[in-house]
Amino acid sequence: MITVTINGKQIKLEKPVSILEAAKMTGIKIPTLCHHKSLEAYGGCRLCLVEIEKMPRLQASCTQYVTDGMVVWTETGRVVEARKAMLEFLLINHALDCPYCDKAGECDLQDLVMKYGPAAGRFTEGKRKHPESYDDPIIVRNMERCISCTRCVRMCSKVQGASAISMVNRTSKTFVEPFSGGRYNCEYCGNCINVCPVGAIMSRLHKHTYRPWFIEKTVDTVCSFCGVGCSVTAQIRGNSIVRIIPESEKGLNRGLLCNRGRFGYDYISNSGRLKSPMIRKNGSLQETTWSEAFMYIAQKIKEIKEKNGGAAIAGVASGRCTNEDNYVFQKFMRLVVGSNNIDSIAGFAYAPARKFFEKIFGQGVTANPIQGISRSDGIFVIGGDPTAINPVLGLQIRAASQKDIPVATVGYAPGLKGFAANRLIPKPSTEAALLAALLTEMLKRKPLPAEKTPFEEIIGKIQPVSLNEAESACGIASGEISACVDSLSGMTNPALVIGRDIIQRSEGQANLLLLAALAQALNGRIYLSSELPNEQGLIDMGCLPDMLPGGRPVAVDSFRKRYGEFFNAEVPSAQGLSLMEMVEGAHSGNIKALYVMGENIAFNIPDNKFVKDALSRLELLVVQDIFTTETTRFAHVVLPAASWAEREGSYTNLEGRMQHLKKAIDSVAGLEDWKIIAEVSKVLGVDMNYRDSRDILAEIAKVSPLHKGVTYEDMDSGECMWPYKGEPLRHDLNIVGIDMPDMKALLKKPEKDKVYIGVDKVLFHSASLSRNSFALNSIYSEPHAKIGKNLAAKLSVASGDHISISTGAGAIELAAVIDSDMPDNIVLVPNNFEGRGAFRVMGWKMNAAFKAPALDGMEAVLKKLERVSAEVSE
Amino acid sequence: MKLSDKVAAEINSIKSRYQDPRSCLLPSLYVVQKADGWIAPEAMAAVGELLNVPGATVKGVATFYSMFRHKPMGRHLIQLCTNVACLVMGAEELVDILKGKYGLEPNGTSPDGRFSLVIMECIGACGTAPAMLVDTDFHENLNEKNIIDTLENYK
Numbered sequence A: 001m002i003t004v005t006i007n008g009k010q011i012k013l014e015k016p017v018s019i020l021e022a023a024k025m026t027g028i029k030i031p032t033l034c035h036h037k038s039l040e041a042y043g044g045c046r047l048c049l050v051e052i053e054k055m056p057r058l059q060a061s062c063t064q065y066v067t068d069g070m071v072v073w074t075e076t077g078r079v080v081e082a083r084k085a086m087l088e089f090l091l092i093n094h095a096l097d098c099p100y101c102d103k104a105g106e107c108d109l110q111d112l113v114m115k116y117g118p119a120a121g122r123f124t125e126g127k128r129k130h131p132e133s134y135d136d137p138i139i140v141r142n143m144e145r146c147i148s149c150t151r152c153v154r155m156c157s158k159v160q161g162a163s164a165i166s167m168v169n170r171t172s173k174t175f176v177e178p179f180s181g182g183r184y185n186c187e188y189c190g191n192c193i194n195v196c197p198v199g200a201i202m203s204r205l206h207k208h209t210y211r212p213w214f215i216e217k218t219v220d221t222v223c224s225f226c227g228v229g230c231s232v233t234a235q236i237r238g239n240s241i242v243r244i245i246p247e248s249e250k251g252l253n254r255g256l257l258c259n260r261g262r263f264g265y266d267y268i269s270n271s272g273r274l275k276s277p278m279i280r281k282n283g284s285l286q287e288t289t290w291s292e293a294f295m296y297i298a299q300k301i302k303e304i305k306e307k308n309g310g311a312a313i314a315g316v317a318s319g320r321c322t323n324e325d326n327y328v329f330q331k332f333m334r335l336v337v338g339s340n341n342i343d344s345i346a347g348f349a350y351a352p353a354r355k356f357f358e359k360i361f362g363q364g365v366t367a368n369p370i371q372g373i374s375r376s377d378g379i380f381v382i383g384g385d386p387t388a389i390n391p392v393l394g395l396q397i398r399a400a401s402q403k404d405i406p407v408a409t410v411g412y413a414p415g416l417k418g419f420a421a422n423r424l425i426p427k428p429s430t431e432a433a434l435l436a437a438l439l440t441e442m443l444k445r446k447p448l449p450a451e452k453t454p455f456e457e458i459i460g461k462i463q464p465v466s467l468n469e470a471e472s473a474c475g476i477a478s479g480e481i482s483a484c485v486d487s488l489s490g491m492t493n494p495a496l497v498i499g500r501d502i503i504q505r506s507e508g509q510a511n512l513l514l515l516a517a518l519a520q521a522l523n524g525r526i527y528l529s530s531e532l533p534n535e536q537g538l539i540d541m542g543c544l545p546d547m548l549p550g551g552r553p554v555a556v557d558s559f560r561k562r563y564g565e566f567f568n569a570e571v572p573s574a575q576g577l578s579l580m581e582m583v584e585g586a587h588s589g590n591i592k593a594l595y596v597m598g599e600n601i602a603f604n605i606p607d608n609k610f611v612k613d614a615l616s617r618l619e620l621l622v623v624q625d626i627f628t629t630e631t632t633r634f635a636h637v638v639l640p641a642a643s644w645a646e647r648e649g650s651y652t653n654l655e656g657r658m659q660h661l662k663k664a665i666d667s668v669a670g671l672e673d674w675k676i677i678a679e680v681s682k683v684l685g686v687d688m689n690y691r692d693s694r695d696i697l698a699e700i701a702k703v704s705p706l707h708k709g710v711t712y713e714d715m716d717s718g719e720c721m722w723p724y725k726g727e728p729l730r731h732d733l734n735i736v737g738i739d740m741p742d743m744k745a746l747l748k749k750p751e752k753d754k755v756y757i758g759v760d761k762v763l764f765h766s767a768s769l770s771r772n773s774f775a776l777n778s779i780y781s782e783p784h785a786k787i788g789k790n791l792a793a794k795l796s797v798a799s800g801d802h803i804s805i806s807t808g809a810g811a812i813e814l815a816a817v818i819d820s821d822m823p824d825n826i827v828l829v830p831n832n833f834e835g836r837g838a839f840r841v842m843g844w845k846m847n848a849a850f851k852a853p854a855l856d857g858m859e860a861v862l863k864k865l866e867r868v869s870a871e872v873s874e
Numbered sequence B: 001m002k003l004s005d006k007v008a009a010e011i012n013s014i015k016s017r018y019q020d021p022r023s024c025l026l027p028s029l030y031v032v033q034k035a036d037g038w039i040a041p042e043a044m045a046a047v048g049e050l051l052n053v054p055g056a057t058v059k060g061v062a063t064f065y066s067m068f069r070h071k072p073m074g075r076h077l078i079q080l081c082t083n084v085a086c087l088v089m090g091a092e093e094l095v096d097i098l099k100g101k102y103g104l105e106p107n108g109t110s111p112d113g114r115f116s117l118v119i120m121e122c123i124g125a126c127g128t129a130p131a132m133l134v135d136t137d138f139h140e141n142l143n144e145k146n147i148i149d150t151l152e153n154y155k
């Protein structure tokens, strides 16, 4: 026990902490500048000096730890004098342009000088000059204001792990710079801006648009971009969001955000937002009234239902919509339209993977807290780069690595280069061979128990694959594979982070089975990457062809009955169609009507041309969205929705945490998605009778066995985790319907001379939504095709040269970027930009097990273009 | 920019001597400066790539230490002291002589690229002032004549 006395107050401590922390515990505030709670103590600014009895000199309280019997004084005359002197030194070179500086009002330096500083400095020589830098589209640097606290640099290297900036030069000429000296070319997380105590680095997005004291209200809500679900605080002035910031005490992100969450919100104020409902008349979409639109849709649905039955109508839900929207959507489809044809893009990877792991391990097995990643004793990453898909989750992996926790990555994960001790990059579509070899070796070191669980029985039957067999299939030296096994076998409870690339394959199920087996052998926890903010929620809400709200299968009579009885209606029992089957159905004419809520299927589904063909054959296509998209162009009715900031509801993130999405501003034009659906339903004779999203949540809390009694207040407490307040389905140990992988087929080598096309997940974009963000576009404005250095050499292509990529489905022309870490026979193209997305030229095969598209084996022919290509025609 | 094979080989051998690649930064930057006379931004990037150290970190180190040069330099670097003792013994005149003979300005490079001149603050030879360093060689008791004789040995 340590006893310390600070300003006469005695405290007892179990463990030694810094004087600064000890003082905080007793409610005494010591001023600081270089200290920040997300960063390690630095001891550079000397503002936190305190007087310690029996020590001749003043000590920095942020680095000095308490010892037993220590007596500390934090505000003596000597201390105050010293602070005054430190501030006078800092101001020697400080611009002191507070009246013009955006930071004024929330500037630590300003506040401290007000409290401790000298009224005037004695330094009469000139100040250093350093013009404000506008070289970057997002970050303005004003180095005349920099006080060299290094908080930004430490944030960027130690927490963000990007190491994009450093302190350059020395003495009074020291300032912060990105490598280029101008543009940042970094990850644009903005976390450096967040920790700068002064106005030296600031966001350009709101420069000179307001002062901190003009903020009229702040709303704590959730980021709209990915499945991590970071907590964000929206600062509002005059019905518009002026800034999004994280708060260090809130949410799982604890003060961190990524570029999308911090800067991408500006899409909501894009002037291209849909403003009025539209109906197709004489071949073109024309503005109409809400009521006419509702009447039209209802009439059409009624006709089609009478003629072809409810099963001829299908609905596409969205991982960008709230739980409330998705709940109402499936209720409408099932009980009003009479169809189980409900699915979403989540059905391509997230949902089937989750379903597969749940079949083996039980419902909720992937609901693991994200913060557990940095606390695990090993991390295994496969199927995509978490630092691009789920950036703030990716930071957990980097943080773990900085604590010397071993990280292994399989596949191309550039954001973890330098963080993963074992980086295995197999040839395209040969991961199964590698996984099987890893499993085989693991089982040699940790054999299965004699008394086997049903799943262990299955693992026992997986055909072993030797290191050499794996080497010849996937092209990774057996030594490297066994080094990875060495690392894995030292882990007792690792995190397995799994992305969609490994799932959207013909052999997707084999990959998942091998991963499940590996998870079992390693005693690992599974995390599924999720690109949309509410993929987990839409599954929980029953937006799957075979699941009702609360994760109850439609096929089980009692669940279906119970749900129907609640509304005095009948839930159709016929098996619903998956999204890909709906598209096929529309193409073949079996599906007559498609109701799409917040999804751009004509762009976000592979083989755009096929999808568009299918859409053009529909008798009715209804699209609710906030922008004109490739899909709305085929619609018969387009309905403007409210954006993420304009509605209340809830999102459930990839760890199974329900979070409260709050309305920040009033909608410009659109209505909440659920409200639109409820209105259509009303015209069809079923009045859902919701006043607001609270009514819907209350209903969910009654009918879903998972969400018993859940309220927004539960979510606000921050701990509304899976299984929320309800019960998961009891796990059936009798695992059925899992095919044994055919190892022989999986050991087949890929053809050497062929090049395959894959999707590049770009850190700065999010499906087709982010193209409406001015900020994100200014960071990443043009799609690039990424190729490895050998392929580039073969084509004699240098970075920046244009290449054409042609496949059976068509061709696109893009500038090439060379990344020496990429495997030789693959080209990666992002799917974000209109007319130039990967899915324009990528075909698919049906993965029968998942009823979802498999994207492997899509050959492409690459050619260097002599001239920079002109417009690409649709 | 690609480092020359020789420079790359030397850096690789430095790499094998340290556990943490950041420890290789100073010796590697010296290798580059020896070969190129200065450290170009592209060379910093290339060193970073080779050592697996972020470019910004290399830049921070390279700009912190005053012995690294950030603009192209002459083949030989003259570091002439003009502090008190040397000043009293005529160092200012030597500066003028260098200007007249080679067109050298303080912090500048002669038009033929032969010499660069840096003015120093006491190089510890006050007893034998005025003094200068040419590359790594020490020269003392300079006067109007022997300074040129000395420099003529550096081609």
Ligand code: SF4
Residues within 6 Å of the ligand: A152, A155, A156, A160, A162, A163, A164, A165, A184, A186, A187, A188, A189, A190, A191, A192, A193
């Ligand atoms: S925005 Fe992020 S990555 Fe870029 S310099 Fe700042 S902290 Fe580093």
Ligand code: SF4
Residues within 6 Å of the ligand: A145, A146, A147, A148, A149, A150, A151, A152, A153, A176, A195, A196, A197, A198, A200, A201
């Ligand atoms: S830019 Fe800001 S955070 Fe970075 S060193 Fe300067 S004052 Fe500190």
Ligand code: SF4
Residues within 6 Å of the ligand: A223, A224, A225, A226, A227, A228, A229, A230, A253, A257, A258, A259, A260, A261, A262, A390, A391, A392, A393
């Ligand atoms: S990690 Fe995901 S949730 Fe967090 S700020 Fe980025 S996009 Fe938003």
Ligand code: FES
Residues within 6 Å of the ligand: A031, A032, A033, A034, A035, A042, A043, A044, A045, A046, A047, A048, A049, A060, A061, A062, A063
């Ligand atoms: S806060 Fe302690 S030295 Fe800066």
Ligand code: FES
Residues within 6 Å of the ligand: B081, B082, B083, B084, B085, B086, B087, B121, B122, B123, B124, B125, B126, B129, B130, B131
């Ligand atoms: S003053 Fe010139 S060497 Fe000391």
